[in-house]
Every structure is written in C-alpha cells, then in structure tokens.
Amino acid sequence: MESKNQTDVSKFLLLGLTEDPELQPFLFFLFLSIYLVTVLGNLLIILAVSSDSHLYTPMYFFLSNLSFTEICLSTTTIPKMLVNIQTHNQSITYRGCLIQICFILLFGGFENFILAVMAYDRYVAICHPLRYMVIVNPQLCLLLVLPPLLMSTIVGLILSLTMLRLSFCKNLEIPHFFCELPQVIKLACSDTLINNILIYLAIGVFGAISLPGIIFSYIRIVSSVLRMPSARAKLKAFSTCGSHLSVVFLFCGTVFGVYISSEVTTSPRKTSVASVMYIVVPQMMNPFIYSLRNSDMKAALRKLIRKLSSFL
Template sequence: MKFRNHSNSVISEFLLLGLTDDPQLQSLIFSLFLCIFLVTVLGNLLIILAVSSDKHLHTPMYFFLSTLSINDICLSTNTIPKMLMNLITQNQSITYTACLTQVWFVLVFTGLENCLLAVMAYDRYAAICHPLRYSTIMNPSWCILMVLFSLFLSIVFGLLHTLMVLRLSFCTDMEMSHFFCELAQLLKLACSDTLINNIMVYFASCVFGGIPISGIIFSYTHIVSAVLRMPSPGRRYKTFSTCGSHVSVVSLFYGTILGVYISSAVTDTPEKTVVASVMYSVVPQMLNPFIYSLRNKDMKEALRKLISRVGAVLQWH
C-alpha cells in the first residue's frame, strides 16, 4: 500500500486550542499543569532512583515499576511541555510533522503502559501462585524480553496508525479542540474518507487493549483463587496486599480510559472531551508514584534512605 501525504500542499500546521480561551483561566491552567508536570517527573524519578539504589528492590516487580515510571515520564514530557510553551508564547500552532510525531509517541507510550500493567499482573501471578518456581519463571532475561517485546508491539501499534494518517487529506479546518495531537481528534479534521482509519482504530483497540486486560483478569482470577485457599486470614491479607498498589494503578488507568469513552459517547462537547482526555494522559502518570510509595512498605523505606542520603550530601556541601 502506498501512503501519500496529500495534506502538505494544503495544510502545514494545526492549531491546538487547549483547555480554554479565557486569558484569566490560562494563567491558572499554566500553573496547574506546570505543577503536575514537575510532580510527575520528580515523583517518577524518585521511584527510579530508589529502586536502582536499594539492592533489596532489585527484583522483577520493581524492575517493571521502574520501567513504568520511565514510560510515565516520557508520556508526560511528550504532551505537557508543548502545551505550556503554547500558553507562554500565545502561539497555538503545531506543525503537521510535529503533530504526527506527537500522535505516534502518545500511542507508543500509552500502549506500552497498557502492556506493562499486564506484565506486572503476570509477575504477581507467578509470585503468589508459583512461589517455589518464581525465580525461575521471572528470571532477568525473561523480564527484559517481556519489556522489549511490549515496546516492540507498542511501536508497531503507533506506527501503523500514524502511517494510516498519511493517506488522509486535510483542508482548511486546522483547529483541534485539544492540548495535544490526539489520533481521534486528528481524524475528525480530515476531509477525506476515514472509514479505514476508524475500523483500524477499533480493531487495534480491541486486540491491543483486549489481550492485556484479559491477561490481567486471568492473573487476578488465579491470584484470588490461590489467596482464598490459604488457611490463615493474616496470610491471605499479607499476600494480597502485595497486589494492592498494582490493583490501584490498573483501576486508575483503565478507569480513566473508560471515562473518556463514556464521555465521548454521552457528549460531543469539545470541552468535556478534552477534560476527559486529561484524565488518562496526565492524571495516572502523576499519581502512580504516590500509589506505589504510600501503599508499599519496602518502597517507603527505600525512599526514606534515598532522601536521607541526598540530605547528607547536601549538608556536607
């Protein structure tokens, strides 16, 4: 199939209208999203540094958590800084190439988060249902291979949709009611037939989203079954509590995505759609470090040691 870019001769950039056109609210939004971005980056960096500096956390579970934190930083960096720059310069434009690049990165990092959550569920399944074989099942090579395979699938997923956009024509409607280039919003601006693109979006979403969700459901079905067979209530609680952080992150990620779909189905109001998109593209990435650090005793101890070492270094200087 040949992909031809019809749009370069007609349109070279899009306009990201953002969350509001009210000048007074724009200052508030800038401050809010700057804080969100800094908290997201610093929080996830602390998770990465804590895991890498504490030998007790050099396990598959925390390796996947570090990878998730890296992914969350990348996803936030791909969307929020451009929005902040637009607010500062009062320039809402984004070039056609930059827009497609942003679409690709959003798809890749969102897809990778989807896969990582499934891999983390499998890790908990192996730890609880096969504790004696856990170190054999989740050996370092297999862990790295699962992450690399997830990244490969996400890249293919993003590339497929991005290349399909190249076949579309964009005419005079350049305004996108969003703060970043989202595939669904981009398809709405096309003046050529998007039937194939929409079919591929639904098909890929069912396959790429359905398989990880099925894996998560499969893992937790067996985990719950194994936990219920344990004779001691204390042991049941202690065992299942190791899954608490992951369950919370999964609920937050898929809950916000479900909220976006429900919002889109109920209303086509651009303002409500963009607010719903914030919920899956910004909020989970900011809250994930807090969920893992507050609910995990080992992580809290590692963070305490890290902060103590940093404080000692600063005092010494």
C-alpha cells in the same frame, strides 16, 4: 467543503481546555506543578530501585519500566501545552502533531502492556511463591518487556504514518490540548476508512492481550488466596496486589470514563477536559500509590533522599 492536500498543511491549532484568558495563568501553573510532580515522583522511583540492591527483583524492574513510561507519556503532551499557554500561540506543526500522535500511542500502549505484565508477576509471586525467582527470571523479564515495547512502537508508527495519506479541510482546529488521533482524523476531508479500521485493530490488539491477562491473573490470585488457611496470610497476599490494582483501576477507569463521556456529550471541549483524567492524572498518582503503600519502597526512598542530601 474545500480541502487542501496534506503537503499544504503546515500546522494545526490546539484549542486547549478553555479560551478564557483569565484561566490561562491558572492552567499554566496547575499543569506545570502536575508535570514536575509526575517527573520527580517517577524519577525518584527509578533512582530508588536502581540504587537499592534489595529492590533488584522482577516486581521493581517492571515498576521502573512503568515509571519511565509515565515520564515519557507526560513529556509528550504537557510541555507543548505549557509552551502554547505561555507564548499565547496555539499552533503545532504538522510534523510535530504526527510525532506527538506516534509517541502517545507508543507509550500509552506500552503502559497498557506493562500493567498486564505486572499482574502476571503478582500471580506468580502469590500462586507459586517458592518458584517465583525461577519462573520470573531475568530472561523472562526481558521477554515480557521488549516485545510489548516493539509492538507498541510498530503500532504507533503505522497509525501515525497512515495519516500522511490524508488531506485536510481548511478547519484545522483540534479541540484538545494535544494531538489526539481520533480528533485529528475528524479534520480530514479524504476517506478515513483505513485509518479507522487500523484504530479498531490496535484497540483490539491492546485490549485482547492486556485486559484478559489482568483478569486471568487476578482470578487465579483470588482463587489461591481464598484457599489460604490463615486470615493474616490472606491479608498479606492481597496487600501485595493493592498498589497494582489501584493503578489498573485508575488507568482503565479513566480511559473508560473518557470514552463514555465522548459518547454521551456533543461538546469536544468537555471531552478534552475529560482526557486530562487518563493522560495526566494516572501518571501523577502512580508514584504516590506505589510509595505510600509499599514499606520497601518507602525505605529505599528514605535512603536515596539521605544520599542526595549528603551531596548538597
């Protein structure tokens, strides 16, 4: 197969979710609506937490970081898709593709860590309630956020920069609406062994830290709750974990669903459609999950809306 060096590659083609021109307007308005809801919902959570002193706690500090990450992750993928649909141009520059890969890895990895940090936060709040503010102090909060952010940034840079060593075939069509790293690597004509090894190492790093952390935290939480004598206390303890568990199941479930679908189907287009479930849906649903199930958040949002209304 004829190839050309990466210095000759000026752009890739993002094939999107469908080639049917009649569906393009529908997809444009659908994803525009999803993006606006995602940004507005998560931005309201950040503003509500920052404007209400009752929410100056570690739990809501981590929630603000999660909401910021959701905004960034959605902004990395959806606007480019909307521009391509509107301009009837499927291209993305080579540099733009690498930048998109880097930010997807950065914010996707950071979200993964934040969910583990939030599980630890719930563990301390339920198992050590009297010492909660002492254990989860501001210094620890920063230590639980900054190193994962730095690690995710390093992983994103390494995996995206190692793409520069690859040469690509003449077929530069990506069967996705964004530059997904494995799909881009499949287009390479040169040896991709190092790239694939780094991908598995990154998955191992993210998985080995976050998943065991979440499982360990909830094993301790369940064990502690079951020892509580009052049924009302048990219900209250579990209710404080409900939102986080919903987000974890939504994020992890969609990721595993996409992985399984990519293994059982030979259609890249179906895999692309399935990818919507982890790169778009969780980011849109998280604000609803945390606001509808949390009375403090609903009260803060009502105050924020009243303040915003008074300025209009």
